[in-house]
Amino acid sequence: MNWHVAGEQLGQLTTETVSEDFSQIDRLPTDELVALVNAQDATVAGAVATQLEPIARAVDLVVEALRAGGRLVYAGAGTAGRLGVLDASECPPTFNTDPSLVIGLIAGGPVALTTAVEGAEDDPAGSHAQLDELGIGEHDVVVGISASGRTPYAVGAVTEARRRGARTVGLSCNAGSALGAAADVAIEVVVGPEVVAGSTRLKSGTAQKLVCNMITTCSMVRLGKTYANLMVDVRASNEKLRDRAHRIVTAATGADADQVSRALETHGGRAKPAILALLTGWSPQQVDEALATADGSLRGALDEPSGTIPPPHDQGSGPRS
The missing domain is CATH 1.10.8.1080 (Helicase, Ruva Protein; domain 3)
Structure with a gap:
């Protein structure tokens, strides 16, 4: 088993940094621990605010694609993949979209939504069959999601989608990421070290959720799926x-x-x-x-x-x- 990724200093990534600021969390009483996590969460929106320009560019790409009959496809592994699937699944009841309009792909397939699929994120070609099944092409937008910005599955999805003529977005939480470099638009929300080192389901996951919310919500507003701020396309299913x-x-x-x-x-x-x-x-x-x-x-x-x-x-x- 390879315990070290040669040529890559993963420990130098902001999302992997072990911060001394949080080194005593296992000694804190519950009220102080909760306050610390909350204080860190409060910094996420500010980090997202630094990326409004590329987020707006991503929204414009999605609006153009959907108007042309294309689709928005998220692709990620682990938490990042689950967040993409979550955002896609919320569009039909909120905006009455066809489920085929916004799609979430996850490394390892649907089973990975609830169970870790070992090694799935390490395959740069892991998304190729999924993209091929969807017939991804020039009218589509593919958003790769990866906290580290170097997950092979996500980078491979964006690279392959771009080869097929699709427009692409890389959403990560590290600056100068491989994912951003592979995409037409790089959204890099640097949230800093996690309270639990490397646990990117925390601030990184929150940042990714906020950005996905913005991409789909703003796109649907631009497409007339609201009237003023009213959810007029809501699907009244319950x-x-x-x-x-x-x-x-x-x-x-x-x-x-x-x-x-x-x-x-x-x-x-x-x-x-x-x-x-x-x-x-x-x-x-x-x-x-x-x-x-x-x-x-x-x-x-x-x-x-x-x-x-x-x-x-x-x-x-x-x-x-």
């Missing part, structure tokens, strides 16, 4: 989300509870067309045509010149707002 859909339509229209319930019932529980119908008085067909003309954007449907949108009914039409 009681909580049905109640949320009702509250969203109420907030957007000011209609009373019975009007909102009837509109949601008419439009199959979908908040976006229910809102448009209540604001305009249009028929279900007119609402669907208007949203299609505006590429699904409620804001766009309301702002389109009147000549390109079917006129509201003479009877019962409501004001635009």
Whole structure:
């Protein structure tokens, strides 16, 4: 077994540094230990703030890709891979996206979500079959995630995706990373040594989660998946989300509870067309045509010149707002 990675000084990476600042944590009482971890967590948002420019560039790449019929694909190992899968899995219920639109790949396959797959992260070609199965190409964006920025699986995924013509992003927690160098856009959130040395599920994981949140949320906002800050594309698949859909339509229209319930019932529980119908008085067909003309954007449907949108009914039409 190889106990040393020749030619690489992993111990010099910020994410692997053993900090004397935390050398007495096993002696601390619980309240002080919790306060220490919390204080370190509080530094993560500031570290992310240093990377807003490349994060914005990544968002623009994703918006361009999704508008062109492409996909966003995360690829990572261990905690990084699980965070990518988590972010991808939250897009369908939040933004009513098809599950094939945002995809998370993890080294070792789905079993690695709950069980460590030994050595999977060390294979630079480990993602190639996964990328091939997806048919990754020029309309897609692949985001490699690795706290160290040198995980062979993640670097290999970005390298192969770029070879296939896809746009690529490298998300890591070390500056000057191999992952960043392999990608079109490098996002390198340097959070410093972990409270438990090398445990990148801590600050590094939090940073990666924040960045993934920003990439998908900002992309979906740009694509018209919200109206103002309302989650109008929410998929009302359970009681909580049905109640949320009702509250969203109420907030957007000011209609009373019975009007909102009837509109949601008419439009199959979908908040976006229910809102448009209540604001305009249009028929279900007119609402669907208007949203299609505006590429699904409620804001766009309301702002389109009147000549390109079917006129509201003479009877019962409501004001635009």
